[in-house]
Amino acid sequence: MKPKHIIGIVVVVGALAYLIFGGLGQNLVYFYTPSECLQNQANCQNRQVRLGGLVKAGTVDYNKDTLDLRFVVTDGVTEFPVQAKGTPPALFGENRGVVIEGKFQGGTFVSTNLLVKHSEGYQAPKEGYTPEQIRKLIEEAE
Amino acid sequence: MSQTKPMNALTLGSLILGLLALGVGAFLAFTAPPDANQGHVYRIIFLHVPSAWVGLVALFIAVAYSVLYLATSKPHYDRVATAVIEVALLFLSLTLLSGMLWGRPTWGVYWTWEPRLTTFAILLVVYIGYFVVRSAIEDPELRAKASAAISILGAVNVPITYMSVKWWRSIHQTQTFDPTTGRxxxxxxxxxxxxVNILAFSILFVAFVRVRSLLAEREAVRQEMSPQAG
Structure with a gap:
């Protein structure tokens, strides 16, 4: 076997080991729900975690000038205030799913990265909307 | 053995038909209504889902050819299995790329280590490893046996990847067409x-595999004629 083949196999096996033991091992629980964070503080406190839930309706407060975003994430039982910075993804909104990467500081979850989970459903917009109107709506939302 | 076996009608026909269907598919993809939530960006689905489906189903087809090789030891089955995996890898790379381009505007990131993306990355690395192993083994019989084993074992990850969005919490949405509930x-x-795009990708898959197998066959014939040149 030539050296380049040995290197190739080592690279592939190394990548697999990294993905399976590093990537998959830690990420089978991709995010914790607010209730889980309340029950098992050790999992969530003082470390970088992902928190997943829905954006509670009526709690979104976004300052366009300072880019400060505040909202409450809920799983229907437990909720936590979230503090984020920057423009959220276009699909961010009330009652939408989010996964927030960050850390608890006191009772507030301070986000370093905000991800939006969208549904698996695809539907044409209601009667009367044209693609151009949709584009305008999207632009307005941003 | 005819050294310059030409492309037959089925290969050429499926190549032309596949390209035509791809054109029709592209037209339909751009004239379909926009999505109520995502607007136009959802149209990536017409690339992402067909390439994922064809690529993943292809890995099962490769298993069939790998089993056939192990049962018969005919080099032909080894060549076709490899061609199938090579083309599948092309489609799966397209799935990965289109998925990343879709993830950025919708989720907010190109990549995140969530279960679907992680299992898919493992899947890709295994099948890249398939070609690394092939290039490393010089004995044709041993090479064919080893690659058949990787093909059969690697396919175990296909249902895991497919079901990952249901089994674990993920950012990736669950199946839009759920075969377990029919919803x-x-x-x-x-x-x-x-x-139409799934059909087009499937026809093109058949065409690509046939062309690739034909090339592999010609390579094998040439190697047989001058064993030293290999």
């Missing part, structure tokens, strides 16, 4: 575009 959450007006 579909897709506007009928968007359906023709998706189906």
């Amino acid at each position: 579909s959450n897709f506007d009928p007006a968007m359906l023709p575009a998706l189906l």
Whole structure:
């Protein structure tokens, strides 16, 4: 076997080991729900975690000038205030799913990265909307 | 043995038909209504889903050829299995790329280590490893046996990857067409575009595999004629 083949196999096996033991091992629980964070503080406190839930309706407060975003994430039982910075993804909104990467500081979850989970459903917009109107709506939302 | 075996009618026909279907599919993809939530960006689905489906189903087809090789030891089956995996890898790379381009505007990131993406990355690395192993083994019989083993074992990851969005918490949405419940959450007006693209990708898959197998066969013939040149 030539050296380049040995290197190739080592690279592939190394990548697999990294993905399976590093990537998959830690990420089978991709995010914790607010209730889980309340029950098992050790999992969530003082470390970088992902928190997943829905954006509670009526709690979104976004300052366009300072880019400060505040909202409450809920799983229907437990909720936590979230503090984020920057423009959220276009699909961010009330009652939408989010996964927030960050850390608890006191009772507030301070986000370093905000991800939006969208549904698996695809539907044409209601009667009367044209693609151009949709584009305008999207632009307005941003 | 004819050294310059030409492309037959089925290969050429499927190549032309596949390209035509791809054109129709692209037209339908751009004329389908926009999505109520995502607007136009959802149209990536017409590339992402067909390439994922064809690529993943292809890995099962590769298993069939790998089993056939182990049962018969005919080099032909080894060549076709390799061609199938090579083309599948092309489609799966397209799935990965289109998925990343879709993830950025919708989720907010190109990549995140969540279960579907992680299992898919493992899947890709295994099949890249398939070609690394092939290039490393010089004995044709041992090479064919080893690659058949990787092909059969690697396919175990296909259902895991497919079900990952249901088994674990993920950012990736669950199946729009759920075969376990028969439920579909897709506007009928968007359906023709998706189906025609799946058809186009499938026909092109067949065409690519046939062309690749033919090339592999010619390579093998040439190597047989001058064993030293290999």
